Amino acid sequence: MQESGEMYLESILVLSKKGAPVRSLDVANYLGVSKPSVSRAMGILKSGDYIAVDGQGYITLKEEGAKIAKKIYERHVVISEILMELGVDMKTAEEDACRIEHVISDKTFKALKKHRKGSGK
Numbered sequence: 001m002q003e004s005g006e007m008y009l010e011s012i013l014v015l016s017k018k019g020a021p022v023r024s025l026d027v028a029n030y031l032g033v034s035k036p037s038v039s040r041a042m043g044i045l046k047s048g049d050y051i052a053v054d055g056q057g058y059i060t061l062k063e064e065g066a067k068i069a070k071k072i073y074e075r076h077v078v079i080s081e082i083l084m085e086l087g088v089d090m091k092t093a094e095e096d097a098c099r100i101e102h103v104i105s106d107k108t109f110k111a112l113k114k115h116r117k118g119s120g121k
Contacts, residue, residue: 003102006072007031008041009050012059013069021058075101075109082116 011030015022028038042059045051050065061069076097083093104112 004041005045005048005050006068006102007098008038008045009061009065009069010072010076012051012061013066013073016061021056023057023059027059072101075104078109078113078116079104082112 008027008031011027012022015026015030020026024035024038024042027042028035031038042051042053045065046053049062050068052060052062054060076094079100080090080093080097083096084090088096
């Protein structure tokens with residue numbers, strides 16, 4: 001899975017947590033990308049069996065898509081919180097976490113979480 005696919009899956013997860021059905025336009029607005037870009041990405045994710053799109057255009061995460069989305073979202077939250085605890089402002093922490101979450105190894109992320117729990121978090 002490429003970084004862009006992970007970003008789309010994560011955005012579907014975040015938008016779905018708000019309680020309303022998710023459509024391509026919502027994803028485009030959330031990520032600040034064009035609707036054709038989202039449509040292409042949704043086609044790829046659908047063919048990879050990561051998402052389902054119903055007849056009304058509502059997008060839902062399938063099992064593997066949800067697994068990836070939750071993993072990336074957890075990384076985003078934990079990394080941005082750690083950066084803010086280190087004194088990084090929220091905007092920068094969010095932006096940096098968005099980049100780091102896609103390249104950090106599972107081993108390193110587990111170590112960060114373990115260290116964080118050891119420090120009382």
